[in-house]
Structure formats: C-alpha cells, structure tokens
Amino acid sequence: MSGANVPPVTSVAALYGIAHRIEADAAERYVMLADQMETHNNLELARMFRDLARAERLHADKIRDLAGSIGIGDGGGPIGPWKSDSPEAADLYAARYDMSPHDALRLALAAEERALAFYTDLAAAKVDRAVRDLAASFAVEEREHVALCHRLLERYPPASAVRPGDPDAPGDR
Amino acid sequence: MNAAEPLKCRPSDYKSEVKPIWCPGCGDYHVLMALTRAMAALGLPPERLAVVSGIGCSSRIPAYTNCYGFHGVHGRSLAVATGLKIARPDITVICASGDGDGYSIGGNHFLHACRRNVDLAYIVMDNHIYGMTKGQPSPTTEPDFDTALAPGGTGLRPFNPLVVALASGANFVARAYSGNPNETAELIVDAIKHPGFSFVEILSPCVTYRPDQRSWKDRVHPAPVTPTDDPARAARRLMTDDGFNLGVLYRGNRAPYKPPTAAAMLAPESLDEEFVV
Ligand SMILES: Cc1ncc(C[n+]2csc(CCOP(=O)(O)OP(=O)(O)O)c2C)c(N)n1
Ligand code: SF4
Ligand SMILES: [Mg+2]
Numbered sequence: 001m002s003g004a005n006v007p008p009v010t011s012v013a014a015l016y017g018i019a020h021r022i023e024a025d026a027a028e029r030y031v032m033l034a035d036q037m038e039t040h041n042n043l044e045l046a047r048m049f050r051d052l053a054r055a056e057r058l059h060a061d062k063i064r065d066l067a068g069s070i071g072i073g074d075g076g077g078p079i080g081p082w083k084s085d086s087p088e089a090a091d092l093y094a095a096r097y098d099m100s101p102h103d104a105l106r107l108a109l110a111a112e113e114r115a116l117a118f119y120t121d122l123a124a125a126k127v128d129r130a131v132r133d134l135a136a137s138f139a140v141e142e143r144e145h146v147a148l149c150h151r152l153l154e155r156y157p158p159a160s161a162v163r164p165g166d167p168d169a170p171g172d173r
Numbered sequence: 174m175n176a177a178e179p180l181k182c183r184p185s186d187y188k189s190e191v192k193p194i195w196c197p198g199c200g201d202y203h204v205l206m207a208l209t210r211a212m213a214a215l216g217l218p219p220e221r222l223a224v225v226s227g228i229g230c231s232s233r234i235p236a237y238t239n240c241y242g243f244h245g246v247h248g249r250s251l252a253v254a255t256g257l258k259i260a261r262p263d264i265t266v267i268c269a270s271g272d273g274d275g276y277s278i279g280g281n282h283f284l285h286a287c288r289r290n291v292d293l294a295y296i297v298m299d300n301h302i303y304g305m306t307k308g309q310p311s312p313t314t315e316p317d318f319d320t321a322l323a324p325g326g327t328g329l330r331p332f333n334p335l336v337v338a339l340a341s342g343a344n345f346v347a348r349a350y351s352g353n354p355n356e357t358a359e360l361i362v363d364a365i366k367h368p369g370f371s372f373v374e375i376l377s378p379c380v381t382y383r384p385d386q387r388s389w390k391d392r393v394h395p396a397p398v399t400p401t402d403d404p405a406r407a408a409r410r411l412m413t414d415d416g417f418n419l420g421v422l423y424r425g426n427r428a429p430y431k432p433p434t435a436a437a438m439l440a441p442e443s444l445d446e447e448f449v450v
Contacts, residue, residue, distance in 0.1 A: 084353040
C-alpha cells in the first residue's frame, strides 16, 4: 500500500498535515466500507465500520488540536501525497459482503500496522530532530491502536462466513 | 476570484447521494475514489463536467457522481460522449466503460473515437470479464481462463486495447491500476488536460468472478520508460508490454478534432460543400 511511496516529510508542519490526512483517509475508507455493508445487509459490520470511522475522526481532530497554530495545511491536496494509497486506509479489496467482525478487525489491524510502520520508519529517518520526535510520538499512539485491535480480535474469534448456504451468493451463476 | 482559477474542491463535493451497489471488494470503488479526487484536483464545478457510460457494473459510475451523467446503451458510451462534446465543447467530458462495453459491443466505436480525436477522456475499467452478467469471457480474458461458462477457456488471443488505441489514433494512452487510487487520479487528470482523445485503461479487479485478480497488486509496476510522442516507439513498447506497466505510455501531439462553428454550419454554402462528390 503506502510502501515505497512515502512522501518527503521535511517539517513539523508537513508532518501534522500528513498525520491528519492519514486519519481522515482512514475514516473515509471505513465510511465507504460501512455503506457497502449496509447495502449488502451486513448490519453488524456496518455498525462496526461506523464505529471505526468515528474513532479515526476523533484521532484526526486530536491531531488538529495538537497542531494548534502550526495548522495542518492541505495534507497533499485532493489527491493526497501517496502514489498508491494512504497507509492507514483499510484495504478495500479485502472486503467481502459476508465478512465477519473478525475479518473486519483483521482489516483494521493491517491498517494500523501500516500506520505504525510509516511513523516508525520516519522516526528513524535522516530528517529534522523535531520531525523524528513527533513521528515517534505518533508511533506510540499507533502501537496502542495495534494492541487494541489484538485485544478486540480475542473477543471476536474467527467465524465462518456469516451467511453460510446463501442461496443467492454473488459468485453463483 | 479570477474566472480561470480552479475552485478549491474536495473529492466529496463530486459524490452523489446514491450509494454504489458494487460487490464489496470490487476495484470500481477505487476508480470512483480516483475519479472524484481527479475532479477535485481539476477544480472544475460539477456542472462543467459530464460522465457518460454504457452498461455494465463499471458503467454505473455516472450515478455515483453529481456531475452531469448519462448511463447509456451497452457499447455506445463513446457515441454519446462524442456527440455531447461536439455540441457542448465547454463541458469536460469523461467517458467510462468496462472491457465488455468498450471492447466487445463497443469495439467499433472505440476505433473511430480514437481516429476522430475529439477532446475527451475515455476510462475503461478492465477486469477481463463481463461482471454484470455473471462472468462471461470478454475480449481481454486470458485464453485459458476456465469457467463453467467457457469450459477450458476460449482459446482466443486477447485483444490489446492499448495497441489498438495507438494504431487507431488516440492522442494519449495510459494504464492505471485501481488499487493505486492516487496514481490513477493523477493519470485521469493528465488525460483530461491532454488535448484530443485520451485513453486510460484501468485494471480494476472483479473480486467476485475473478478472485485471482486480487494478485494484480503484486504484478503491477511502474512503466520503466518515460512517455514518448513517437507512435512507432510507443507501438514497439506496447507490443512487448506485459500488461502490467503503469503510467503514461504515449503522449501524442495531434490536433484534436474541431467541429465547424454553429455559424458555419448554418451557412447555406456549407451545405453545398457537404454534397460535393
Ligand atoms: C445490447 C445489449 N447486449 C447485451 C447486454 C447484456 N450485458 C449487460 S452488461 C454486459 C457486459 C458488461 O461487461 P463490462 O463492460 O466488462 O462491464 P463489467 O460488468 O465487467 O464492469 C452485457 C453483455 C445488454 N445490456 N445490452
Ligand atoms: S460482479 Fe465484479 S465487476 Fe461487478 S460489482 Fe461485483 S466485483 Fe465488481
Ligand atoms: Mg468487465
């Protein structure tokens, strides 16, 4: 996903902008997934994705507050700074109409892990000290989110497809 | 604000209230995301944009934007888009198809739209299958793709849309992968800005009938060459292309088709010219 497409982060102001963008993109993606699940009548998952979107929006607001007068800029404009995709945005290709809460949490875990990798790499990069320190503090937060996903995964063990024997499964001909 | 200055828009400003009904996991969600990001980057108000399509899962895309939209007849998206652009050159026209819509039933329109070089952007969401009608092979399906609908595969050589576009006169040829929505958005912006007929083939997986296409994310790679304006060079590259090179592969400089002005069309002597044998 984000992979080698990490945008250059040369200042604290740029990092606030990118950090805000990461959370906003994550929230937008969960809203998309919630809408998809609602359309396909998987209401439990729709609720779960809406909760995840709410959590990401709170993180975005927190970053805006932290940035204070430095501001968050435009986070790379309408297209965004990544060539491929924003690191914490859930992988849409992994979605299925009959996915279980466990599957959704796996999706969220992978997204949080990508964000953690992004900040960990940046904290170790040859950039300004202040940028590294801020990236390290964001990495601490992301590590907590990763741990939270692991705890939730224990609560929602793997389930087989939520609609076994669906007489009208999409792949059937 | 200066009239020519782009508006400050967000991608959400271009999304309609209609929720997509594509299968979760479908690549077309990413294409919609890329398209609305591209529109926001262009900064054009929705009423200066039109999205025209044919029929297929991919062709549902106009309904999910709040620009002018036309969900047309199967295979005829380019005919409608061409007519619209000629009648309203002030509108930015984006034409959208699937591989069935654009290369099978609409294949002839594709050739002539490239040849005419009207100033519009054509995006084809290619999943190498007819998704909407439950998985029949399309012109880009691999010959050995084995399904209950084509046991053992069709055995037919797939169509190479980029080579066909180039040979038919398209002025801009690019390939994108929907899983890279930002890069896809940049390519759509580039295609819209480039004068003449711009073709962007977007590899957009059908997770329902082609779950194997989830592996496309590991197969795509940036084209290792800079875009050329030399059709012969572009043709050589495209003929040996592995089907997964991403980026602009040809950027031509042919002048776009210019329709006669309304005044010229109304002049009686111009009618005589039309009947000269
Ligand atoms: C004139 C006509 N012929 C056939 C059809 C049936 N039909 C609907 S969609 C489709 C194929 C769509 O394939 P593609 O363009 O690849 O779109 P996808 O669903 O894969 O996105 C066909 C054959 C039709 N609607 N109209
Ligand atoms: S059938 Fe395929 S192309 Fe159609 S919506 Fe589903 S995944 Fe997408
Ligand atoms: Mg198709």
